[in-house]
Amino acid sequence: MTSTAPTSTTASIPDPAQAQTRILRVLVASQVLSGAGLAAGVTVGALLVQDMLGTTSLAGLPSALFTAGSALTAVTVGRISQARGRRPGLAAGYLTGAVGSVGVITAAVLDNPVLLFIALFVYGAGTATNLQARYAGADLASPGHRARAVSTVLVATTVGGVAGPNLAAPAGTLAEHLGIPHLAGLFVISGAAYVLAALVLVLWLRPDPLLLARTVARTKETHAQANPAGAEAADTGEAGNSVVLGALVMILTQLVMVAIMTMTPVHMHDHGHSTTAAGLVIGIHVGAMYLPSPLTGWLVDRYGRMKIAAASGITLLAAGTLAAAAPGDSVTLLALALALLGLGWNFGLVSGTAIITDTVPLATRAKTQGLVDVSIAIAGATGGITSGIMVAATSYPALALTGGALSLALLPAVAATARRR
Template identity: 65%
Template sequence: MNTITTTTTAPHPAQRRILTVLVTAQILSGAGLAAGITVGALLAQDMLGGAGWAGLPSALFTIGSAAAAALIGRTSQRLGRRTGLVAGYAAGALGAVGVVAAATADNVVLLFASLFVYGAGTATNLQARYAGADLATPQHRGRALSTVMVATTLGAVVGPNLVTQLGDLARIVGIPALAGPFLLAAAAYASAGLVLWLLLRPDPLTTARAEAALPQSTATTTPSPAAAATTAANTRMLVLGAAVMVLAQLVMVAIMTMTPVHMTGHGHSVGAAGLVIAVHVAAMFLPSPLSGFLVDRLGRLPVAAASGVTLLAAGLLAALAPPHSVPLLALALALLGLGWSFGIVSGTAIVTDTAPLATRARTQGLVDVAIAVAGAGGGLASGLVVAAGSYTLLSLVGGVLALAVLPAIAWTARPVPASSRRAR
């Protein structure tokens, strides 16, 4: 069903070096990613005086992530992955500095604007996975992009567990404690951008385009009914890949965002909430090699289906776990992260398989816009649902919604009608 754009089986000689550089940058940027997840909702709750809008920070930096994803995709399409990713990390670092300034000045408007800009770091961290797959062979795309993703684990797990220490450091220098993790985020994003600017050579996307130029021009000048049918099938697969990632992001962000608020509201410390988020983020990225292996070995569609089922299990457990049970909440958030990993890795492989190389980066950027918008909606709605209902209701709705991936897969598996083939 999903057409591979090349039949090359030998690895590109630059692929190992590119993966090494990307892994190094992801380790650094992971710490920046964790700041907004861990304390963003708590900071807004503290500054706004209530839980009803605690989901707003997540919504703001995911909306910022959406805008950044489109810009990074377009920049990468024109100037290469290196320039696009570096610009994204620079914006993320600037936004983190702005959050610290806003918390210090108790300026809500500056906080919201800075969280929007901070979202560029999140978008860049996620888009780096595409760079890992640019020069990978089709049979190893899942493992290549998952290698980049798993590198995020170290920084993303260490970051939430430093909440208390960073808060102490922030107080020493006259900054509100909850803004402390954003100091780490600024340094992390800036360091990741510097690594990529200095070392990501050759650029994976421009290299892939240059090497595929002749085969691409031949294919585009010889249209045929078979090629039209392939285009129709590829369009379906591209839509499916985007839908899988959108659903995974929506459900994951909604439940994850309100978990620290849910825990602190039932007497848990910020450190305990940070531990649960650390487990969650580890489960998002640490199983990535397994997700990539399964995608390459079993196929894209079975792993996409597993994403929906795993997210349902996470939602049910989060809803039924006693509020005082840190282990059960941690297990629920671990399943939430694993389901997200299955969805993102399988969806990314589908999109990379089916997006034409000539427009691949721009298409991937637009897909990530949809992912970020879904995350923004999930983050914003999560606080409202919990305020109007409960964390239990939010978790149940999220888990059931994740199952929508199954009819989407069934629709994709249906044969393309003959009339559609002729029309195309």
């Protein structure tokens, strides 16, 4: 009887390749919905605060608040995922983001800035969860296809992320009919989208990718112990260096991207552009953040993590330079600059995520990934809060140039890690 138990247990394990196909389909569906949810804060958050407080200097505060909220959520989602799997962790994060959306709407109706700031902090949970989902796509992927798996999840955000900002005008009209301030209209869409994303995961993300990956890993360990000649030793020093590099790549790209992105709608508004025009530019930016993901994933798997990480720094420099040089009345050039900004961020996120996933063992993977995303969120919060202050003290072109120059710090970090290898 005891001899048949291992065989029965092994037979009950789903095939990882087949499970990965199903998991990616479910994650794609949830990302389409959550992409629409996260776009609301990016598009009208700064304008809502500027309208409520009557000052530009605090226009970066919404971005700082929901990225700070995403830092707390990244830890929580990471810990829940570590203990119970990806499904409950991601679903809890999206539902929290929906609560934040309802809070923003309530604050707008009551014209209550304090409630608005609290609600934006809670709303950040959706942003963190949307990013954490990329790790779920890589849990069961083979090392040579991890970047492409991450990219498949990321690109799904494009549909909702591009459509969301361009619904600003009709959503505002709908909100006014419901007695809600025009700028808060997108948060109605956001709340509904986050709830639906959570529902998709709860119902269909089965088997849980992280739990299955652990089961498969334990099975392989059992075979390895029976055949120790096939075991390989890990270089912990090199692994530590890679974790630091992966985190640094994503932290810097997030800082630069959030800072420039946050103040672009305000910059356009100050030059007489409509909310629709700002929504179009942000929609193009969000599309560039996610749409190139399949190509980026292929490039990372084909040419290596380090080369694409370096390319992200160069692309962000080009974005900052163009944003600084573009005339304030040119929607076309600002859209191109924001497209490059999104592309540079995409290069950094996909390559950095692949570096982290390659390096961190399954036993601590979700927890470590959550901590890395905390650092990314803190960087985003820093970029958001300082961007408004800097533009108020200097100008939008100065902010864009500073961000572009800062991104070049990636190059020596990548070179140093490559030399150690």
